[in-house]
Amino acid sequence: MESGFGVQRRAGGGSPAVGASQRRRKMPPRAADYKLQVIIIGSRGVGKTSLMERFTDDTFCEACKSTVAVSLEGQQQQQQQRRRLDTAGQERFNSITSAYYRGAKGIVLVYDITKQETFEDLPKWMKMIDKYASEDAELLLVGNKLDCESDRAISRQQAERFASRISGMRFCEASAKDNFNVDEIFLKLVDDILSKMPLEVPSKELSNSVLSLQPEPEIPPELPPPRMRCC
Numbered sequence: 001m002e003s004g005f006g007v008q009r010r011a012g013g014g015s016p017a018v019g020a021s022q023r024r025r026k027m028p029p030r031a032a033d034y035k036l037q038v039i040i041i042g043s044r045g046v047g048k049t050s051l052m053e054r055f056t057d058d059t060f061c062e063a064c065k066s067t068v069a070v071s072l073e074g075q076q077q078q079q080q081q082r083r084r085l086d087t088a089g090q091e092r093f094n095s096i097t098s099a100y101y102r103g104a105k106g107i108v109l110v111y112d113i114t115k116q117e118t119f120e121d122l123p124k125w126m127k128m129i130d131k132y133a134s135e136d137a138e139l140l141l142v143g144n145k146l147d148c149e150s151d152r153a154i155s156r157q158q159a160e161r162f163a164s165r166i167s168g169m170r171f172c173e174a175s176a177k178d179n180f181n182v183d184e185i186f187l188k189l190v191d192d193i194l195s196k197m198p199l200e201v202p203s204k205e206l207s208n209s210v211l212s213l214q215p216e217p218e219i220p221p222e223l224p225p226p227r228m229r230c231c
Ligand SMILES: Nc1nc2c(ncn2[C@@H]2O[C@H](COP(=O)(O)OP(=O)(O)OP(=O)(O)O)[C@@H](O)[C@H]2O)c(=O)[nH]1
Pocket: 001, 002, 042, 043, 044, 045, 046, 047, 048, 049, 050, 051, 061, 062, 063, 064, 065, 066, 067, 068, 144, 145, 146, 147, 148, 174, 175, 176, 177, 178
């Protein structure tokens, strides 16, 4: 399953430490300077939607339905639009999938720190990134459900080792439930994306971004070499 969204960020908008959720609640919406497409990917139930909803709405749902496909535009738009996409047909999935990966400036790869299998799925997701995403996309590995420390199955060191083998991948742990590290994840990612962008960005680069959630990826037989560090 995958999800993503358009992150809008005002230039000089302050650091994550200021508390973005506070700003979201108190500041009236303003036209964004940038719209960047970020996708959130990872196995079923790891908390992709919860992380996104915590960031965009500052809400958390204890018993959410599994997402098939969702589109969401504009974190700072007053009227956030969501629509379920018709996801019938693998061909359609593939074209949607590749379009979202291709357009993504940032990719958040999520696993659940209490579920070994979601960590074991990570190489599968990396293959999708290698196949479809831009080489320039910022990558962030997130171990979610940090509030469930007593049920932890994946150590921080294991995840750090995984991330260190992938060029440019950052890593952090978070809790959508406790709102721990959520704003920091997305705002740092956006800062990293913006710091890579040229000062004058052509307007077509700033087009609306949408989000897509799709089923488990089918790994194609022929894959390009993975984005592993060479030394
Ligand atoms: N304890 C805890 N539960 C969480 C956290 N984040 C999500 N959950 C729960 O995990 C379940 C799955 O969360 P979702 O956000 O729907 O996960 P998802 O990855 O979007 O799931 P799919 O749409 O099925 O791929 C829900 O019951 C959430 O309430 C978290 O940080 N801590």
